[in-house]
Amino acid sequence: MGKTPAFVSELRFLKMNAKAQNTNDPWLHQFAVLTAIITFLLLGIGGLVTSHEAGMSVPDWPTSYGYNMFALPIKFWKGGAFFEHTHRLLASGAGFLTTILVLWLFGKNSRPFMRWSGFALLAIGIASEYLFPNRWLDGVLYSATGLTSYIASFFWPRCEWSVKWLRWLGVLTFLLVVAQGVLGGLRVTMHMDSLGIFHGVLAQFFFVLTCAIALFTSRFWGELAAKQKTFSVPRGLRSHVLFVTILIFLQLILGATMRHQHAGLAIPDFPTAYGKIWPDTGADAIAHYNTQRMDVNGENPITAFQIILQMIHRVAALAIFAGVAAAAWLSRKRLGGKNPLTKLAWFWLALIVAQILLGAWTVWSNKAADVATAHVLVGALSLVMGAFWCILAFHHSISLPEIVPATTTSDAFATIPALAANK
């Protein structure tokens, strides 16, 4: 007995998947899209917090200036506190939406959990009223949330739960949003800039997950499985795109590290760096750069490390551009111009071009907060596009050896009898 061909197992998986997807709900998908959009906005406001150097403007957490976060008087929403507090509120909203999304993925099976957790929250709220009367609003909020959860359990959708892996993806997303909230809070209370880097990077990963859930609950995804649509993606191309996507993620980590140095622009010019292709990072040169820097935000003096970090960021940007351009060109050549993966690759390339222009504009504008934040957001979208490409290619493709000269999807089907029959 020989080994089962890879495409046969793929088809089995797709058929199973199709059955599971048929149970999905368009409302669930729309809710997942809403969660992803709110997460995107949250990334934006988080980016503005860092761009405005406002991360520590509200020194306490989970309270804000000693108030319950949801009851901070509007007169305090000024300057850096406006961005930081809005970020906290929107983060709470994203956490709330993620919780509902995960419960929805569990369908009618969430009802008992909602009932009991609602009951527990109600009890905590009432106990809190007695134990901490001066923090009465906290107790009211716990009680209200608990009561809402308890009542909602009776009206909760009676749909079946989603496929197991999607449910666990939802649970992972929920755990991540909780971890994100705690990380953001600890970054404030522990005065740790390094936690800000983790917070920023985890946010990008969380955004990818929410977008992925939106994709997995979509009709498009369901149809791909139900109609057994497959893409004949050569293994080499898939690996190439995976590598570029990982490179983008590493680039985002680099970007977050640069932003959380709180040193402003380490290099004030582009495409040159202090007038050269590679800047002088000797002690005298660094001292001279710091003499000439006149930042309103009066950041820390820059160091050779920060300059080298930005140079690596620039070089990595070029590598990513080359990688995505190659992915688009190879997709067109191997999959054909009409293949969804090719279209996605071209859109991805357009995003990368926009991202490079925004990076340049960030330097030219002396790191204007809105431009730098747009750079963060397009970076996040670029990561999502790479992730989507990989998900579609790895989940909906047949393992096609490199030697098969497939120039279009039709050609690829033609080369494999089993698939040609299914066509």
Next chain:
Amino acid sequence: MRNVLSTLAIGILGAWQAASASDIIGFISLKGTPPAEVDIGPKMIEASPDCAAMYPPGKLPTTHFYVVGPKGEFADVVVSLKGVTGKSTGAGAPPATLDQKGCLYSPQILAIQTGQKLIVKNSDNCIHNVHCTPAVPGNGERNDVQMPGGADLTYTFPQPEMFLRFKCDVHPWMFAWVSVFDSPYFSVSDKDGKFVIKNVPPGKYTVEADHRKLGAQTQDVEIKDGDVTVNFTFEIK
């Protein structure tokens, strides 16, 4: 009886030292043209109109990294005796004051002793967060909110540190740099570029002048029985 005698001896020795101590006086100048200061106004108007409203129209502040007089008199240079440690009298010294006025720190450059109290006031009618970010372990980062009309905040630092940064994250253009010394022998040059380090005991010393942007310069001096003059010239290339 023994205690009384030793106290008396210390008192006499102290008085003799004070009587024989001298001042190090000097003048700091800047050669060359510093980069132009940056207008804070647009940022102030955008982020916090209540801060901008504290200034007459068209009189919004700029950064003041280089405070230079018409003849090159260079202010905000911290001058100290290098390597003199363990002589702090900070615990008994009167507190130093850092005020928040017009959404700016005043003064922007300040020097204190280890153990000396630093009082931070809020003279503004708006909220500030007072966020000190020391780089030397042991000085301890703190971030406190200070409401308008709120109580003064008190800070002390046990370790010497140059240019310990205070900032307000609500108003991200607000900075002060506090240098902490383990002795009372330091000074900050005034708007005329002058400085005085008082009551320095006789001996050989290295005088260090530090500017936050232009770095440090040193000169060796010997104190014998009179005041000593030491001048420094910083240069922008």
